[in-house]
Amino acid sequence: DQQVKQNSPSLSVQEGRISILNCDYTNSMFDYFLWYKKYPAEGPTFLISISSIKDKNEDGRFTVFLNKSAKHLSLHIVPSQPGDSAVYFCAASDFSGNTPLVFGKGTRLSVIA
Amino acid sequence: EAQVTQNPRYLITVTGKKLTVTCSQNMNHEYMSWYRQDPGLGLRQIYYSMNVEVTDKGDVPEGYKVSRKEKRNFPLILESPSPNQTSLYFCASSLSTVLSTNEKLFFGSGTQLSVL
Numbered sequence: 001d002q003q004v005k006q007n008s009p010s011l012s013v014q015e016g017r018i019s020i021l022n023c024d025y026t027n028s029m030f031d032y033f034l035w036y037k038k039y040p041a042e043g044p045t046f047l048i049s050i051s052s053i054k055d056k057n058e059d060g061r062f063t064v065f066l067n068k069s070a071k072h073l074s075l076h077i078v079p080s081q082p083g084d085s086a087v088y089f090c091a092a093s094d095f096s097g098n099t100p101l102v103f104g105k106g107t108r109l110s111v112i113a
Numbered sequence: 114e115a116q117v118t119q120n121p122r123y124l125i126t127v128t129g130k131k132l133t134v135t136c137s138q139n140m141n142h143e144y145m146s147w148y149r150q151d152p153g154l155g156l157r158q159i160y161y162s163m164n165v166e167v168t169d170k171g172d173v174p175e176g177y178k179v180s181r182k183e184k185r186n187f188p189l190i191l192e193s194p195s196p197n198q199t200s201l202y203f204c205a206s207s208l209s210t211v212l213s214t215n216e217k218l219f220f221g222s223g224t225q226l227s228v229l
Contacts, residue, residue: 043220
């Protein structure tokens with residue numbers, strides 16, 4: 001049973017527009033969520049995170065929103081740039097550290113110039 | 114420079130020939146983990162280690178072994194590789210398993226393994 005779901009395998013957005021990547025989770029014990037970005041031939045790199053005590057975290061062009069009641073989070077990229085084209089992985093864990101980080105399947109974002 | 118180093122980057126082998134993929138981190142991290150990435154399946158955890166001499170199975174441990182004899186190294190061993198283990202493998206580490214806003218998982222650059 002998949003605990004972290006990214007239901008859109010791919011997304012295409014025009015440069016300058018908003019990119020919205022979605023993630024759903026099923027385990028109510030998760031209280032810490034992260035987004036990782038992966039370019040081809042490289043390992044994933046940390047992008048942004050949010051803990052369950054917040055509903056929004058912003059870092060420059062990247063904002064993550066958390067809706068705990070819906071067990072849903074989203075990553076907004078505004079404005080999107082061609083360099084944002086990558087695979088984005090949503091991940092979840094709990095602060096206790098008893099649950100290793102669980103990743104979604106990823107969403108491939110293509111930003112078209 | 115803080116990093117997670119995997120070797121080799123690319124490996125082609127034949128069924129049944131034992132191989133080891135090395136992983137080393139220079140950040141004195143307690144937690145290390147191995148993942149495989151396959152199309153449509155994302156990142157799946159193979160094994161993880163919370164500290165020296167402590168290892169646990171992840172989601173897909175079959176066909177793999179690991180060891181954690183020292184803090185910095187966490188090799189992945191395939192005793193008898195099979196074609197279904199053809200994949201992109203990532204090693205990762207973090208200071209601890211208790212993640213916080215100051216804590217994150219660092220990944221190596223990956224090892225592309227092909228088993229013929």
